[in-house]
Amino acid sequence: MRRIMFTYFTSDPSSRALCSPMLLSTFSHFSLFHMAANMYVLWSFSSSIVSLLGCEQFIAVYLSAGVVSTFVSYVAKMATGKFEPSLGAKYVTSQNQHGMLVKAIGNTVQKAALLPEVLLYERYESGAIMTVLAAVCTKMPEAKLAIIFLPMFTFTAGSALKAIIAFDTAGLALGWRFFDHAAHLGGALFGMWYVTYGHELIWKNREPLVKAWHEMRTKNTGKGGGRSN
Numbered sequence: 001m002r003r004i005m006f007t008y009f010t011s012d013p014s015s016r017a018l019c020s021p022m023l024l025s026t027f028s029h030f031s032l033f034h035m036a037a038n039m040y041v042l043w044s045f046s047s048s049i050v051s052l053l054g055c056e057q058f059i060a061v062y063l064s065a066g067v068v069s070t071f072v073s074y075v076a077k078m079a080t081g082k083f084e085p086s087l088g089a090k091y092v093t094s095q096n097q098h099g100m101l102v103k104a105i106g107n108t109v110q111k112a113a114l115l116p117e118v119l120l121y122e123r124y125e126s127g128a129i130m131t132v133l134a135a136v137c138t139k140m141p142e143a144k145l146a147i148i149f150l151p152m153f154t155f156t157a158g159s160a161l162k163a164i165i166a167f168d169t170a171g172l173a174l175g176w177r178f179f180d181h182a183a184h185l186g187g188a189l190f191g192m193w194y195v196t197y198g199h200e201l202i203w204k205n206r207e208p209l210v211k212a213w214h215e216m217r218t219k220n221t222g223k224g225g226g227r228s229n
Contacts, residue, residue, distance in 0.1 A: 013074040022074075026066030026128045040148065041129050048136045048143075052195065057203055061135075062128050065190050069127020072186025076172065127180075127187030130164075134191030137161035164188065 009028035011021040050058050136143075141158030165188055171181035194202075 011070045011073060013077050018074075022067045022070040023063065025070060026063075026126055038126060038129055042132060045132050045136045048140065049132050052135070052139055053199070053203075057199075060203075061131065061191075061194055061198075065131035065187055066126070066128040068190045069130065069183040069187035073127070073180050073183040076182030080175070127183040130184050130187030131191035131194070133164075134161055134188040135195040138192045138195050161188070161192075 005028070007015065007017050007021075009021065009024045011025040015021065053061060137157035137160060141156060141161075143157040144154045145157055145160050146152075146154045165185065168179070168181040168184040168188070170176075171179060172185060
């Protein structure tokens with residue numbers, strides 16, 4: 001189980017598994033606190049993003065965002081030569097220390113054996129959740145936000161998005177390794193692009209593809225019925 005989790009639920013461009021971790025790492029977590037923080041952020045913005053996109057489009061965008069943000073992380077790692085596995089948008093960094101690797105996948109918490117040379121650092125938004133946050137902040141820049149433990153301090157969604165992008169840009173430029181800043185930036189930029197242009201270019205132009213798919217299914221169903229008779 002440990003090998004499966006580490007191979008398929010952490011993303012690393014030097015790994016033998018490249019494609020499936022781009023999606024699966026979006027759902028992996030280091031600890032219950034890490035999962036709870038991510039789920040709180042997702043829950044906070046879920047009603048707004050669903051009202052903007054609808055349930056079906058939200059699911060499609062969320063899954064796509066996980067792949068896009070991981071791809072951006074891959075590109076950054078290849079460009080810098082820092083091949084380090086990530087959980088969503090969190091680095092798994094070699095520190096020559098032993099630690100207990102705990103991953104929560106969905107609602108299941110898997111406890112792995114002690115792993116040498118692995119220390120996982122916390123972060124609070126995965127690349128996919130950054131897409132949700134950025135999309136909502138782009139469409140509702142004047143909405144008021146607050147920090148969970150400091151509700152007395154409020155700020156606009158537009159200001160929060162600018163601060164997050166500036167922080168991750170600085171982290172990427174300066175080589176900070178506490179977060180996977182490339183994945184964060186990739187997710188945020190994808191969210192901003194999608195609500196501004198992607199919805200019009202992709203979702204509203206899906207009708208010909210959906211129609212062709214239904215026609216193909218109808219023809220196949222008719223042929224199958226003819227053979228059975």
